[in-house]
Amino acid sequence: MSPALLLALLVVTLTLPRVQTLTCFWGSLMEVRNASELPLQWTTGQKNCEDGWGCQELLMLIENGPHVNVVIIKGCTQEANQEARVTHHRTDPGLSIASYTHVCRENLCNSLSTSLPLWTMPPTTGLGSLRCPVCLSAEGCLSAPELTCPAGSTHCYNGALLLSRGGLSTRLKVQGCMTQAGCNLLNGTREIGPISLRETCDPKDFLICHRGVMLTASQNLTQKPKEWTTSAEQLCDLGEVCQETLLLIHAGHRSLLLASKGCSKARTQAPQAISIHSRPPGVLVASYAHFCSFDKCNSASSSSVLLNSLPRLAAPAPGHLRCPTCVGIFGSCSPDIVTCPEGTSHCYNGHIAIQGGGLSSSSNIQGCVAKPSSSLLNHTRNIGVFAVTENSNRRDEGAAPAPYLAWMVWLGLSLAIWCGGPSLLIPLPLDSQPLLTP
Numbered sequence: 001m002s003p004a005l006l007l008a009l010l011v012v013t014l015t016l017p018r019v020q021t022l023t024c025f026w027g028s029l030m031e032v033r034n035a036s037e038l039p040l041q042w043t044t045g046q047k048n049c050e051d052g053w054g055c056q057e058l059l060m061l062i063e064n065g066p067h068v069n070v071v072i073i074k075g076c077t078q079e080a081n082q083e084a085r086v087t088h089h090r091t092d093p094g095l096s097i098a099s100y101t102h103v104c105r106e107n108l109c110n111s112l113s114t115s116l117p118l119w120t121m122p123p124t125t126g127l128g129s130l131r132c133p134v135c136l137s138a139e140g141c142l143s144a145p146e147l148t149c150p151a152g153s154t155h156c157y158n159g160a161l162l163l164s165r166g167g168l169s170t171r172l173k174v175q176g177c178m179t180q181a182g183c184n185l186l187n188g189t190r191e192i193g194p195i196s197l198r199e200t201c202d203p204k205d206f207l208i209c210h211r212g213v214m215l216t217a218s219q220n221l222t223q224k225p226k227e228w229t230t231s232a233e234q235l236c237d238l239g240e241v242c243q244e245t246l247l248l249i250h251a252g253h254r255s256l257l258l259a260s261k262g263c264s265k266a267r268t269q270a271p272q273a274i275s276i277h278s279r280p281p282g283v284l285v286a287s288y289a290h291f292c293s294f295d296k297c298n299s300a301s302s303s304s305v306l307l308n309s310l311p312r313l314a315a316p317a318p319g320h321l322r323c324p325t326c327v328g329i330f331g332s333c334s335p336d337i338v339t340c341p342e343g344t345s346h347c348y349n350g351h352i353a354i355q356g357g358g359l360s361s362s363s364n365i366q367g368c369v370a371k372p373s374s375s376l377l378n379h380t381r382n383i384g385v386f387a388v389t390e391n392s393n394r395r396d397e398g399a400a401p402a403p404y405l406a407w408m409v410w411l412g413l414s415l416a417i418w419c420g421g422p423s424l425l426i427p428l429p430l431d432s433q434p435l436l437t438p
């Protein structure tokens, strides 16, 4: 054998994988079930893991009277091996949390397929005299039924848990019977296997809000209400509230509508405000902003929330001034020379840039205005969730409307980019893996 071949063989031997790849059971589920369905059984898919990774499994049950929230996660993990372990995080007769966690490194070793390890003797204590609303739901707990608590319960619990894994979070509203006061359902538990948990008893925390952005340019937006609904939802972080913001800009015959719904860091702002920043005759800039703090309260369904508050204008008599007029987005402000309505005295040309609520855009606005002001917004810096900046150069009365270059075409637009804040999963597979079938 030639030395070269020997060397080649040696290199091949040394670079062969020293760790074997494993096949693990794989799938996840989170669901509220009827407690009478316990114990559960399930089947799941399989997956080949990367070199050196192990198999993981988690089963967590939150039992609350007639309801049980089941979390099952199976898959590959980089975590170190961990013996199968059952932990009772809270053992109240009314409300309990228990988990089974396991990390191992043999093929298909994460093979738990029943909730039996977490099975507990049905309470022998019987019922007490306290009655509490009892609810366990990702959606919310409006009109939870009042049930008689097990003996030993002394307080009604009303809170919410936030369960997070990676960048994904989900909320669970909880009402039930407890043996102690306060907001301590988790009893100090912060993590269970791959899931981290947070708890709050402030109903304004972990809100769910409608979420979406809209940007539309058209002719009739000041007269014809535009639908403003979105099917997307967003789970807010601690301290955030729901917001909805609508900004209407109109010059000549063109309008622009910019809208956002979502979570927002609570601001010291009026809960609801309609503002007319610049009023006719001439360019109209008006806004609607609403901040609120219960689930999906940012629910205005059309732009009529703003249009209904606008001054109704008879078609204005034409005046003597003529101005280049347009409302532009995407660099498309190509002005018409328009005869201004009576009562206007100046031509305006400026930009309004908007940042926030998932939108980032700048619009060029040209048109007739009543006052020799260089500002449509009068130095307003915030409109609802939008941070606004305006820069303009007033054109003098009677200025020649001659060849007019749209030289300010810096426009940036980013739609539907929602960074920061956890995303929402309801009802929840905790990720996009195939579902198990308990």
Ligand SMILES: *[C@@H]1O[C@H](CO)[C@@H](O)[C@H](O)[C@H]1NC(C)=O
Pocket: 034, 035, 036, 066
């Ligand atoms: C749970 O199941 C029991 C028996 O199967 C049924 O009587 C009860 O109505 C169910 N409860 C709920 C909340 O679905």
Ligand SMILES: *[C@@H]1O[C@H](CO)[C@@H](O)[C@H](O)[C@H]1NC(C)=O
Pocket: 088, 089, 090, 091, 092, 187, 188
């Ligand atoms: C709270 O957790 C401790 C251990 O961390 C446990 O001993 C105790 O029983 C738990 N309390 C309840 C009410 O489950």
Ligand SMILES: *[C@@H]1O[C@H](CO)[C@@H](O)[C@H](O)[C@H]1NC(C)=O
Pocket: 219, 220, 223, 224
């Ligand atoms: C604007 O609305 C008026 C009356 O509502 C209608 O006649 C006209 O066709 C509309 N124009 C456009 C472009 O939709």
Ligand SMILES: *[C@@H]1O[C@H](CO)[C@@H](O)[C@H](O)[C@H]1NC(C)=O
Pocket: 378
């Ligand atoms: C502009 O804002 C100032 C205070 O910020 C106010 O006094 C003034 O009346 C406003 N002007 C208009 C035209 O609204």
